[in-house]
Amino acid sequence: METKIAIQGIKGSFHHQVAALYFSEKVELAECMSFETLVKNVVSSKTTQGIMALENSIAGSIIPNYALIDTYNLNIVGEYYLDIHHHLMGLKGQSISEITEVQSHPMALLQCADFFAKHPPIRLVESIDTAETAKRIQAQNLKGIGAIASRTAAILYDLEIIAKDIHTVKNNTTRFVILKKDREEIPKDEMNKASLKFELEDQPGNLAKVLTMISDYGLNMTKILSLPIITTPFQYSFFVDVVFESYHEYHEVKKQLVQMTRHFKVLGEYKNRKL
Known part of the structure; x- marks a missing residue:
């Protein structure tokens, strides 16, 4: 049975390139003209997985896509960094x-x-x-x-x-994530990156305490992004990516975050593809 992958765009798009490079087996593509359509294909099990761009080294984060992953409770099971040539x-x-x-x-x-x-x-x-x-x-x-x-x-x-190559900055890379409806367990010795989400009480120093704790356990925080909580003015959700060498240290950080934050959520645990 072929693996069916939802991509944003059509054949020839950068999402299509990632599908061809990431999956070794032959895959069938579901072409989606919006990221929300892509997500709904994965949620409804019309496709087995989806590929979504999350950030670009020139243009920055695609913030609405973080909200889509969170809102639809999707799981990040992998990532791919693609050199973009325009x-x-x-x-x-x-x-x-x-x-x-x-x-x-x-x-x-x-x-x-x-x-x-x-x-x-x-x-x-x-x-x-x-x-x-x-x-x-x-x-x-x-x-x-x-x-x-x-x-x-x-x-x-x-x-x-x-x-050829008309982009302003020649070192132009986009990070894509691989999404599934259900969580995919990978061996702990292969897992070295996680995407997490949490909220904090509105008290001075709370974020600093969390970041210090993550650093004290030896984890490298490669991304932090805040999104406003629509129902609570001037309150924010934080999206964090961490890279780690020891699963044990990462597991301890998760336990601490459950105690220190509100609505702690693991968006994905996977292998870091940026070498």
Whole structure:
């Protein structure tokens, strides 16, 4: 039986690339045009797993996605860091002087802002997905319209790359997480990263005490993010990623967090893929 994976976007998207690189077996893709649709596919068991972008080294965290994982009680079972290469592409035979408009995902447009500042006649238009734009240009024979997408998209949709690697910062990496409906137990000696969520009483020094405790146990906190609690003004949930060498030390930290915080929750325990 094939593994069915929900991705944001269509074939040729960066989520598609992660699916091909992360899973060794042949997988069937469920193409989703929004992250919420992706999540609902996993929750309803229409797919066995989902792949979701969480943060980019240039643009930062995709904050609504943390809320989706928490709200729908999904479990992070793995992660993948993908080097992102943005290319400007269009119908074959066109030069950049013939491109009057470029359509792409807002994140891609943001990451290529410096390139387009040097080409002011080109109008930038937001679209729902990088690969979807590339596919539409080919399907509708859209002359004068360019897309920002991956080399995979150019090959799949028979487009010509007009300008390579147009992203402003060349070291451009996106972290993706692998999501499942149910928790997946992995051997403790393979597990070395966890994603956690908690709330704190509104008292001076509470967050500092938690962070000091995590440090005292030798865990490396690689991420901390706060989201407002909608029902309680000026109160926040904290999302934390920790990396550890000793499962025992991590287990002790979990026990301490249960005592020190409110609504403590493990979003995932998995293997750190960033070497």
